[in-house]
Amino acid sequence: MSHTAHIRSHRKPRRSASTIAMRAGVAGGVLSTLAVAGASGSANAAEPVTQTLELPTLTADLAAQIAQSADVTQQAAASYELQAERDAAAAQAAKKAEADLAEAKKKAAAAKQQAAEAARKAAAERASRSAERAALSASVDTGSSDGSGSSVGSSSSSSSSSSATGSAAAVVSFVQSQVGDAYVSGGTGPNSWDCSGLVQAAFKQVNIDLPRVSQAQSTAGTQVGLDNLQPGDILYWGGAGSAYHVGVYVGDGMFVGAQNSSTGVVKASLSYDPPSGAVRVL
Numbered sequence: 001m002s003h004t005a006h007i008r009s010h011r012k013p014r015r016s017a018s019t020i021a022m023r024a025g026v027a028g029g030v031l032s033t034l035a036v037a038g039a040s041g042s043a044n045a046a047e048p049v050t051q052t053l054e055l056p057t058l059t060a061d062l063a064a065q066i067a068q069s070a071d072v073t074q075q076a077a078a079s080y081e082l083q084a085e086r087d088a089a090a091a092q093a094a095k096k097a098e099a100d101l102a103e104a105k106k107k108a109a110a111a112k113q114q115a116a117e118a119a120r121k122a123a124a125e126r127a128s129r130s131a132e133r134a135a136l137s138a139s140v141d142t143g144s145s146d147g148s149g150s151s152v153g154s155s156s157s158s159s160s161s162s163s164a165t166g167s168a169a170a171v172v173s174f175v176q177s178q179v180g181d182a183y184v185s186g187g188t189g190p191n192s193w194d195c196s197g198l199v200q201a202a203f204k205q206v207n208i209d210l211p212r213v214s215q216a217q218s219t220a221g222t223q224v225g226l227d228n229l230q231p232g233d234i235l236y237w238g239g240a241g242s243a244y245h246v247g248v249y250v251g252d253g254m255f256v257g258a259q260n261s262s263t264g265v266v267k268a269s270l271s272y273d274p275p276s277g278a279v280r281v282l
Helices: 017-142 152-163 166-177 195-204
Strands: 222-224 234-237 245-251 254-260 264-269 277-280
Touching: 166 195, 166 245, 166 254, 195 245, 195 254
Parallel strands: none
Antiparallel strands: 222 277, 234 245, 234 277, 245 254, 254 264
């Protein structure tokens, strides 16, 4: 027995051609598969690159659309807010106009009431003046009989007429013809007077121009005592140069003056309202 008989041979057994061919086919198939897979993998790997390149464009467009949409939304909100402000302003204006109209109606009603009241008072004053004028006329025409049967009114009128002559008579006649007219501050006739306006107009009948106001009229002539009066003398109340009221002495202790808005132009006794002094112009 050979001493190498128990050692296995290290030589590989021969492979048959079919086995080699089969393995070569398998290897080729594997390589083909790998090539296809590689190509497929390359193709698949290329697609994300293309999509990645397009993403910025898509993102910019989307951002522009979002920004445009935001602008439109902001404009719509601003428009709604502006409209709301306009509606609120219109409502406030309408409310104010309604309040103003109500106030105007209220004032108009008050003015109407005041006008009616003024008209009523004016009518009452006219009626009162008419009654006073009628009473004065009746007193001058018929007089009032005293105990001896003589007419006091007639004797007074006769005495006044006899004592007033020339220009004084014209002045006296003028002021007595205005008895019953209304008193109006600043009035200069022909149907309403204030005190100095009546005196000035009376002396204008005899071409004498007196100052317009009572203060100046109280120093327009020669000062005379109240116990030495003559018809046509100017009576004044207050101080000479600072008089607040004037009238005309018509004789027999009587004077005519535009007293106030309640009495108008009256003929009254000196004792009714004693004057402070007198001046003589005629």
